[in-house]
Structure formats: C-alpha cells, structure tokens
Amino acid sequence: MKPTYKPYRLPSGGWGSARSVGNIVRREGVIGSAGIALSRHNKVDGYQCNSCAWVKPASPLPFEFCENGVKAVAWELTAHRCTPAFFAEHTVTELRGWDDYHLEQPGRLTHPLRYDAATDKYVPVSWGHAIEEIARELHAVEDKLKGTVFYSSGRLSNEASYLYQLFARLYGNNNLPDSSNMCHETTSVAQPVSIGQGVGTVDLGDFGQTECLLFFGQNPGSNSPRMLHPLQEASQRGVPIITYNPLRERGLERFLNPQSPTEMLTGKETRISSQYHQVENGGDLAALAGIGKAVLSAHDESLAKGGPAVLDLAFIAEHTQGFDRYADWLRAQDWDELERRSGLHRADMEATARVYAAAGPTIGIYGMGLTQHRAGVETVQMLVNLLLMRGNIGRRGAGICPVRGHSNVQGQRTMGVTEKPELFPLDRLGEQFGFVAPREPGFNTVEACEAILKGEVKAFVMLGGNFVRAIPDHGQMEPAWRRLRLTVNVLTKLNRSALLPGEVSYILPVIGRLEKDETAAGQQVLSMEDTSGCVHGNRGLRAPASTHLISEIRLLCELAKQVLPANEKVRWDAYMTDYAEIRKEIAATLPEGFHDYETRMWEPGGFQRDLPAKRREWRTESGRAQFVTPEALDEDLDMPAVGHDVLRLMTLRSNDQFNTTVYGYDDRFRGINGIRTVVLMNRSDIDRLGLKVGQAVTLRTVADDGVDRHLSGLIVVAYDIPGGCIGGYYPECNVLMPVWHYAVGSKTPAAKSIPVTIHSDGDAVLEPQMEYATG
Incomplete structure (x- = not known):
C-alpha cells in the first residue's frame, strides 16, 4: 500500500477505534477466542490487561x-505460530533485514x-539442554558483580519478579535494570525527595472528586x-483539563466513547482539554516555573489588597520545607526568559495559573514528556512544587499521577527488581x-x-522485552551486543534483540498472561500492580500456544537449582509447584503491605499498597514535603x-x-498511513530550511x-508542532540518541x-504530496 497522509479530523475512540479492533482480531485469526477473553478483561477473577498499567476498577x-x-x-492469542520450521527457512542475517512489524507476524x-x-x-533444543548450558555459562562468569545482567520487561508478574530479584541477589549482584529505567526512573528519583515515595498518590476515586x-x-x-473514560466524566462535570504538550494529540482534544451506543449512533463527542x-520540546521546566510564578504573584497581589491567600499557607507551614527559597527563585524569574525557553506566551501560563488558583482539589498528571529530559528530575519536582503550593497532595480529589506504561512495571519494582539496594529491605530478605x-x-x-x-558484561539474561531495540545508540550498541558471551531471550514472539546473538544465544518461549498455567498443584494464578498502586489477581483462561512452553516461574526455578548453591530456606521446587508459596515469601519480606495477600488480591479493585504521602506522612529526609528549587531552566545542558x-x-x-x-x-490519530519512516515538522521550518513536504531527508x-x-x-x-521542534517514531529514532544523553x-x-x-x-518527493495537519 502506498504511504499516505491526511489530517485526522475525527475524535479519538469512535468508529475508527472499532474498525481498528476488528482489523487486528481478523488478522490474528482470533475473532471468536478474543471475544471470550475480553469478557474477562480487567475483571475480578479475570486477568489484568497486558498492555498499559492504567487502573483496574472495582466496578x-x-x-x-x-x-x-x-x-x-489479539497479539498474545494469535492463531499464528512461529515454529522451528520457520527458523529452518530463514537465517538470522536475513531476519535482521525484516522490520519490527513483520518479525512478530x-x-x-x-x-x-x-x-x-x-x-x-x-x-x-530441549529445555533440559538449554537450562544446563545457560547454568554452565553463568557459573563461568568470573566477575559476577559486573559480568552478568538480569533485565526484565514490565509485563512480568509480581511472583516472577520476586523470584527474579532473589535469583540475582543469591547469584551475587543487584544488576536488575528494567523498563522503568527507560521511562519513569525519573519519577522514582524525583518524588522520594519531594514527597517521600516514588509512585503516585491518587486512585481512581480521586478522578471523580x-x-x-x-x-x-x-x-x-x-x-x-x-484513561479517557474518567477524563470524559470529569469534562462532562465541568472540570477544567489543562494540557501542556508539543503536539496536538487527538485523545487530549476530543473523545467519542466507543462503548456508548448513544454516542456511536449520534456522533456526540466530548471535549477533553479546556x-x-x-x-516546545524541553520547555516544560520553564512552563511550570511560569505557572508557579503567576500563582505566587496572584497570592502576593491578593494579600497586598487585603484579600484571601491564594496559597495554602497552613499546609505549607505544617507539612513542607523549602518554600521561602523556592518563592524567592520564582519571583526572580524573568518573563521574557520563561517565554523563550517554554515557547509559550506569558498569557498562556497566566491563564493556567488563574484556573488553578480558583480551583479546589487538583491532580497533576504526567508521562514521559516530563521524565525523558536532561532536567527531567527537576521538572517532575516542579510539578510537585506547583501542587504543594495549594495543598494538593494528601487530600481527596488531588495529588500527583505519573502514568506508567507497561502493565506491571510498577509491581516489579515493588517486588525488588531494582538496581538500587536501598529500595528493598535486603536485611530482611537476607535473614529470610x-x-x-x-x-x-x-x-x-x-x-x-x-x-x-x-x-x-559477559552474560545478559532478558526476562521479556526487546532490550537492544528499546535502548539508545543502536549504531554503537548492536556491534557491542554481538560480542557478549551469553544472551538469553525469554520471549513469547520473535523480536530484534534475539537476532543479535552472542557467542551462546537462546530463545526461550514462555506461557503468556492470558494462558492457563497448570502445575501438579492445579491451575496457578498471578498478581500485578496498576499505576495507582493497587494489586490485583490474574487468572489465565486459554490453553498455552504450545505444549512445549513453560512458565517464567518454572524457568527461573529450574535454572536456580542448577546455578545456585543448595539452600534449604529457598524452596525452588515448592515455588514452581504452588505460586501461593511465593506470595507467602513476599508477605514475609513486605509484611506492611502484603499481609493476607492470597485473599486481598481478589478484592474488587484490588488492594492498595501503603502510600504514606496519600495521608500526608512524608518519608523524606526532613520528614516534610520538600519544595525543590531547580538549579537552572536549561533542560539539555549536555547538548548544543x-x-x-x-x-x-x-x-x-x-x-x-x-x-x-x-x-x-x-x-x-495523526493521519499517517502505511509508513513509519517520517519526520513531523512545522511548516515554517520546512520552508526555512528549503525542504519540501514528502521529501526524503537524513537526521544527524x-x-x-x-x-x-x-x-x-x-x-x-508538515505537522502542527512548535517551530524548532520535530517528531519521529520510537524505536527507529533511538539510533540518534547517545547513551550519555540522559536525565541527571x-x-x-x-x-x-x-x-x-x-x-x-x-x-x-513522495507522491501524492502530503497535506498539512492543522488541529
């Protein structure tokens, strides 16, 4: 199909969503089975979505x-099978020439x-041969502190995550990078300094209030x-939704609920952002400074006129530290500089401040648009500062809401998958x-x-994910990856990481989340944590895609028995037979949050792990919420x-x-069809640089x-994006990002x-000439 581009004028959701769903279930050959599976999707005694980590509601x-x-x-339940016959027909060199989509098809x-x-x-090969050789290779690594890495993707269950971190630490290191490092690690660093916890403070009920x-x-x-459902409900209640984002994204503009027959038949849509x-790309730090400065100015002016305080002075006095220094910094900021660095007008930031200053409980929501910058940590802390100014953390209907991506990326961090030993109770784990x-x-x-x-590094074990494709600097990393001695790819489908084998390389396929996991003790269940810190049970419902698949838990236990010294306190055989035994160990390591684990995970809405900041208990160094004053407004000091x-x-x-x-x-939603090799540019930049729409270009x-x-x-x-800014697709554009270009x-x-x-x-020039996207 010839690539085309035509601006998308419709709302998010609607018939476009319905058609897209129909297309993929037909393509994957799962029209019947997908319908049965979806009836248990995000339901009590069903399974948690294996896509994003948005909240699984109680009702x-x-x-x-x-x-x-x-x-x-549909991707997991697909009727298609990648058998040994497929690999007999294709060399790895040939497959490396395939694109990401066709590798998984x-x-x-x-x-x-x-x-x-x-x-x-x-x-x-047989499972026995694979596990035996991998164990032998892991034994042979001389420097176990640096020589072996244990990576995991965010789809790993709590039970498998707990065993994985235990395996790595018994092996001898804390080399447990995960997908969180690539997206919300900034949150995990910024928020503990500000409010004493590395996760959000809001639940689904807060959106209703x-x-x-x-x-x-x-x-x-x-x-x-x-997430569009609670946003739609908030908008319909008249709640202002104020968005800062370089691109005009359709889901933040208008929504037509595909689950509402009335809306689908009438075309009645809901405005999302008010x-x-x-x-600009990298301008959020300055924008947040501008909003904060305007709120503070409104407060100062009101007090000067004998009016009420705009700030929550009682909250600031009782619960926070560092406000005076931060306020002095805000007052010293120059509006011309804030406008230049944010790409916005002063009036834009003041308009936000006026609404925020007049509003009651407020939620601050953010994603990787804040975290993936050199000054990402300070930028997240600036959003927390803005909420603290009006007491909007630790009250109903208010708080900070980092939206996680992978379905259990937050849960595996709770379970100890972290490179930072201080984030997990290692004394208790060692005693246990x-x-x-x-x-x-x-x-x-x-x-x-x-x-x-x-x-x-000599050995790299990947428990899920597509590490080599997801990381920066492909041109440097891919040749280096091929020099590894051992690469282990635990997967459900083929991906590009597996096509860059080390000297010894395995693909180990495992049971998916939607599939039944049967052991001698019967069908096993798993658990996950959503973005609001709620933990839910997960029960598979379909037979595994192949009789040759095993679970991630069994793989870990079988490998551990061959790699690690015998230890009567670590009951690998019991863990892979009855996953409730793993949950008992989790509850022993984390008794404050995971008591009565076996029953609480089946409660409607799950059970929420302890979130101290939600009740205004600040586990920071000072014992108070901290206003953090940034060092500067530059977001990318390492680059020109x-x-x-x-x-x-x-x-x-x-x-x-x-x-x-x-x-x-x-x-x-962006109107781009049949192509991913595009660069989105402002029309003025295209003209200024002597380019044409549809022209092929190189980025350097x-x-x-x-x-x-x-x-x-x-x-x-040509796209509606600020001047001086461009957009391109991940992971293709990762080749342009140096490994050293990261958040401080x-x-x-x-x-x-x-x-x-x-x-x-x-x-x-690509024909037909592509149109210009306007909101």
Whole structure:
C-alpha cells in the first residue's frame, strides 16, 4: 500500500477505534477466542490487561478494555505460530533485514531454540539442554558483580519478579535494570525527595472528586486509552483539563466513547482539554516555573489588597520545607526568559495559573514528556512544587499521577527488581533466606549499556522485552551486543534483540498472561500492580500456544537449582509447584503491605499498597514535603543550544504500537498511513530550511563525541508542532540518541529532546504530496 497522509479530523475512540479492533482480531485469526477473553478483561477473577498499567476498577464496565488492550490480547492469542520450521527457512542475517512489524507476524514461538553460528540459524533444543548450558555459562562468569545482567520487561508478574530479584541477589549482584529505567526512573528519583515515595498518590476515586486536571507530556489516546473514560466524566462535570504538550494529540482534544451506543449512533463527542498549550520540546521546566510564578504573584497581589491567600499557607507551614527559597527563585524569574525557553506566551501560563488558583482539589498528571529530559528530575519536582503550593497532595480529589506504561512495571519494582539496594529491605530478605544480600549498587539500563560498550558484561539474561531495540545508540550498541558471551531471550514472539546473538544465544518461549498455567498443584494464578498502586489477581483462561512452553516461574526455578548453591530456606521446587508459596515469601519480606495477600488480591479493585504521602506522612529526609528549587531552566545542558539549523527531536509512539511492539503501520490519530519512516515538522521550518513536504531527508545528531549518528530515508510531513521542534517514531529514532544523553540523577534516556540537523536525501518527493495537519 502506498504511504499516505491526511489530517485526522475525527475524535479519538469512535468508529475508527472499532474498525481498528476488528482489523487486528481478523488478522490474528482470533475473532471468536478474543471475544471470550475480553469478557474477562480487567475483571475480578479475570486477568489484568497486558498492555498499559492504567487502573483496574472495582466496578468495571461490561467491556473494560480499549483499542490498545484488544490489540495486546489479539497479539498474545494469535492463531499464528512461529515454529522451528520457520527458523529452518530463514537465517538470522536475513531476519535482521525484516522490520519490527513483520518479525512478530509469524506468531507465537513454540519451542526453545539455540543459535547455531555455523548455519546462522536458530535450531530447536530441549529445555533440559538449554537450562544446563545457560547454568554452565553463568557459573563461568568470573566477575559476577559486573559480568552478568538480569533485565526484565514490565509485563512480568509480581511472583516472577520476586523470584527474579532473589535469583540475582543469591547469584551475587543487584544488576536488575528494567523498563522503568527507560521511562519513569525519573519519577522514582524525583518524588522520594519531594514527597517521600516514588509512585503516585491518587486512585481512581480521586478522578471523580477532582476539580482541576493539569496534564503534562502524556498522551492517553495512544498510550492509555481507558484513561479517557474518567477524563470524559470529569469534562462532562465541568472540570477544567489543562494540557501542556508539543503536539496536538487527538485523545487530549476530543473523545467519542466507543462503548456508548448513544454516542456511536449520534456522533456526540466530548471535549477533553479546556486549555491546550503547545510547549516546545524541553520547555516544560520553564512552563511550570511560569505557572508557579503567576500563582505566587496572584497570592502576593491578593494579600497586598487585603484579600484571601491564594496559597495554602497552613499546609505549607505544617507539612513542607523549602518554600521561602523556592518563592524567592520564582519571583526572580524573568518573563521574557520563561517565554523563550517554554515557547509559550506569558498569557498562556497566566491563564493556567488563574484556573488553578480558583480551583479546589487538583491532580497533576504526567508521562514521559516530563521524565525523558536532561532536567527531567527537576521538572517532575516542579510539578510537585506547583501542587504543594495549594495543598494538593494528601487530600481527596488531588495529588500527583505519573502514568506508567507497561502493565506491571510498577509491581516489579515493588517486588525488588531494582538496581538500587536501598529500595528493598535486603536485611530482611537476607535473614529470610539465610544469605548476605549484595549491597553494591547494580547497573541500571544506561549503566548496563556503558558496561557492555566497555566489554565488562559477559552474560545478559532478558526476562521479556526487546532490550537492544528499546535502548539508545543502536549504531554503537548492536556491534557491542554481538560480542557478549551469553544472551538469553525469554520471549513469547520473535523480536530484534534475539537476532543479535552472542557467542551462546537462546530463545526461550514462555506461557503468556492470558494462558492457563497448570502445575501438579492445579491451575496457578498471578498478581500485578496498576499505576495507582493497587494489586490485583490474574487468572489465565486459554490453553498455552504450545505444549512445549513453560512458565517464567518454572524457568527461573529450574535454572536456580542448577546455578545456585543448595539452600534449604529457598524452596525452588515448592515455588514452581504452588505460586501461593511465593506470595507467602513476599508477605514475609513486605509484611506492611502484603499481609493476607492470597485473599486481598481478589478484592474488587484490588488492594492498595501503603502510600504514606496519600495521608500526608512524608518519608523524606526532613520528614516534610520538600519544595525543590531547580538549579537552572536549561533542560539539555549536555547538548548544543537550538540554533538556526539545529532542531529538537522528540521520539513518539503511534497509536498502532505498544513500546517496541508494532501492531501496524497506520498512525490513525495523526493521519499517517502505511509508513513509519517520517519526520513531523512545522511548516515554517520546512520552508526555512528549503525542504519540501514528502521529501526524503537524513537526521544527524549534533554531538561532539566523534560518533556519526544519523538516520536516512525519513519522509517530511508538515505537522502542527512548535517551530524548532520535530517528531519521529520510537524505536527507529533511538539510533540518534547517545547513551550519555540522559536525565541527571535518574539516567533515564533523554528521548524527548535530541538536537539534530536535517539534510535532504535528494530532490525526489513522495507522491501524492502530503497535506498539512492543522488541529
């Protein structure tokens, strides 16, 4: 199909969502089975969505799923199978030439496979052989502190996550990077300093009682569509929803609920954002400073006139520290500078401040538009500051809401999958299992990449995910990855990481979340944690895709029995037979939050783990919520400033993908069809740089480290994006991001602001000429 572009004029949801759902269930051959599965989607005694981590409600809708959830279900339940016959027909070198979408289309992996360098193919092996050789290789790593890395994706269950961190620490290190390192690690660093906990403070009930919503850098239409339901309800109650985002995203503008027959038949849509401010890439820190400055000015002016306080002075006095220094900093900020750095007018920021100052309880919502910047930690803390100014943390209908991506990325961190030993009770874990847990900080994602580039890492175990595709600097990382001694890919479908084998490389396919996990003790259940900190049970409902699949838990236990010394306190055989035994161990390690685990996880809405800041208990160094004053307004001090020829690139997901999983090549809400190799540009930048819509161009990173990072063959699309800013798809554009370009403090890759130059690939223009997108 010829690539096309036509601006999308319809709301999010609606018939477009229904058609997209119909297309994928037909393509995956699961029209009947998907319907049965979706009846248990996000339901009590059902399963938690295997896409995003949005809240699983206590009183679910009859159809408690969204377009993305259906795509994830169809992707896992697919009728297609990727058997050993497929690998007999294709070499690894050939498969590396396939794109991400077509690599996953052969379907579910059915057999364990080992890479054969002589034929350049993956060949089937027995589970016993695979586990025995992997154990032998892990034993052979001399420097166990640095030589082995245990990575996991955010879809791992609580039970598997707990065993995984236990395995790694018994092995001898804290090298437990995960997908959180690439997205919300910034949250995990910023919020504990400000409010004493690394997760949000709001639940679904708060959305029903809020009086104002502030949105920063999060796109629910593509990333967490079920979130549109509480946003729609808030809008219909007259709640102002104020959005700061570089692109005008359809899900933040208008929504037509596809689960409402009345709306579908009448076309009645709901306005989502009441204000929409297109902040520049990297301009959120300045924008938040401007809003805070305007709120403070309104407070000062009101007091000077003998009026009421705008700020919650009682809350500030009783619960916070650092306000005076922060207020002095705000007053000293220059409006011209705030406008220049944010890309907004002073009136925009003041308009937000007026609404916020007049509102009652307010929720601050954000995503990777805040976290993936050099100053991401300070930017998140600035949003917390804004909420603290009016007492909007620790009250009903108010709080901070970081929207997590992967369905259990928050849960696996709770279970101890972290490179930071101070975040998990290692003394208690060591006493429980009779060992001295390592205290040396492990590698996060960026540090693992740096260690691989240095040749320090010898073995890399991936429990899910597509690590090599998700990380920055593909041009540097992929050759280094091939020099690893051992790479283990625990997957359900083929992806690009598996096609970069080390000397010894395995693909180990496992049971999916929607599938029944049967052991000698009967069908087993799992648990996950959603973005609001609520923990839910998960029960599979379909037979596994192949009789040759085993569970992640069994794989870990079988491997542990061969890798680790015998320890009577670690009952691997019991854990892989009855997962309730794992939950007993979790409750012993985390008794404050996980008592009565077995029954509480089946409560409607799950059970919420302890969130101290929700009740205004601040587990910070001072025992109070902390106003954090930023050092400067620059978000990207390690890279050149934007000039005439330098643009700031932000990476994006389409609405037809979930992280590195590409469901298709249509980005419906942006009107882009049949193509992902595009660069979204402001019309004025296209004209200024002498380019044409539809022209093929090369992006080149502006950096002084001597490495040529470039991406060619991108097609220019005129789009409603601030001048000086451009957008391109993740993970394709990751090749342009240096490993060292990350958030200070958290090392989250700074994917939302990469300075690049743009160069014509020639005079050829893609026909038909693409139209210009206007809101």
